[in-house]
Amino acid sequence: DGGITQSPKYLFRKEGQNVTLSCEQNLNHDAMYWYRQDPGQGLRLIYYSQIVNDFQKGDIAEGYSVSREKKESFPLTVTSAQKNPTAFYLCASSDARGARETQYFGPGTRLLVL
Amino acid sequence: AQSVTQLDSQVPVFEEAPVELRCNYSSSVSVYLFWYVQYPNQGLQLLLKYLSGSTLVKGINGFEAEFNKSQTSFHLRKPSVHISDTAEYFCAVSALTGANNLFFGTGTRLTVIP
Numbered sequence: 503d504g505g506i507t508q509s510p511k512y513l514f515r516k517e518g519q520n521v522t523l524s525c526e527q528n529l530n531h532d533a534m535y536w537y538r539q540d541p542g543q544g545l546r547l548i549y550y551s552q553i554v555n556d557f558q559k560g561d562i563a564e565g566y567s568v569s570r571e572k573k574e575s576f577p578l579t580v581t582s583a584q585k586n587p588t589a590f591y592l593c594a595s596s597d598a599r600g601a602r603e604t605q606y607f608g609p610g611t612r613l614l615v616l
Numbered sequence: 617a618q619s620v621t622q623l624d625s626q627v628p629v630f631e632e633a634p635v636e637l638r639c640n641y642s643s644s645v646s647v648y649l650f651w652y653v654q655y656p657n658q659g660l661q662l663l664l665k666y667l668s669g670s671t672l673v674k675g676i677n678g679f680e681a682e683f684n685k686s687q688t689s690f691h692l693r694k695p696s697v698h699i700s701d702t703a704e705y706f707c708a709v710s711a712l713t714g715a716n717n718l719f720f721g722t723g724t725r726l727t728v729i730p
Contacts, residue, residue, distance in 0.1 A: 506659070508659075542625070542722060542723075543722055543723075544620070544706060544708075544719075544720030544721050544722045544723060545660075545706070545718075545720045546720075547717055547718070550717070560717065561717075592659055592660065594659075594660075601647075601648050601710040601711060601712055601713075602648050602665075602667050602710075604650075604662050604665065605660075605662075605718065606662075607652075607659030607660040607661070608659050609657075609658055609659050610657070610658065610659050612657075
């Protein structure tokens with residue numbers, strides 16, 4: 503089955519620690535995205551990538567970093583600079599980087615701070 | 617920039633009753649419009665989208681939405697809801713030109729009461 507997988511489902515971060523969230527897709531999509539979801543708020547774009555080895559900041563990139571070394575993978579690192587990391591993180595992909603394209607979402611990773 | 621307003625944060629409705637979830641948007645340019653559904657602790661799934669043509673768009677699970685350009689609205693409707701429709705619903709827009717990012721509303725939680 504084609505789709506997007508995110509791991510882990512739950513992740514705990516200690517003070518000052520960097521953590522990495524995994525996102526893998528086998529849909530052969532060029533574009534990938536990371537969103538943050540907080541209770542009562544919509545999704546906010548963190549980073550996006552249109553093609554391998556290229557990515558751009560979204561609306562709330564501070565305290566996060568990404569890489570896109572392979573077409574199917576787009577990991578997100580939450581750094582110690584992100585002071586309020588507790589949230590639900592969603593990865594998505596689309597066939598092309600275009601306004602009309604449907605984005606397909608993974609099941610999400612819930613990050614909690616210890 | 618674009619913005620989306622979902623005025624109703626929660627909508628309770630009895631099973632087999634009709635429902636309307638409201639969405640209004642603001643944009644200085646033409647937009648594409650989307651409705652996504654999120655079941656508990658899961659990612660988002662596309663319900664329907666408006667790109668062009670007929671203003672009445674039919675989606676999955678019996679949902680439909682009507683694009684009203686003069687009122688800048690894209691309300692979602694279903695004539696008879698089921699228990700399984702209980703979920704959070706997000707309206708989103710993207711501009712035809714520019715960065716092509718998706719802008720989400722804050723969501724409406726639909727609860728179907730038996």
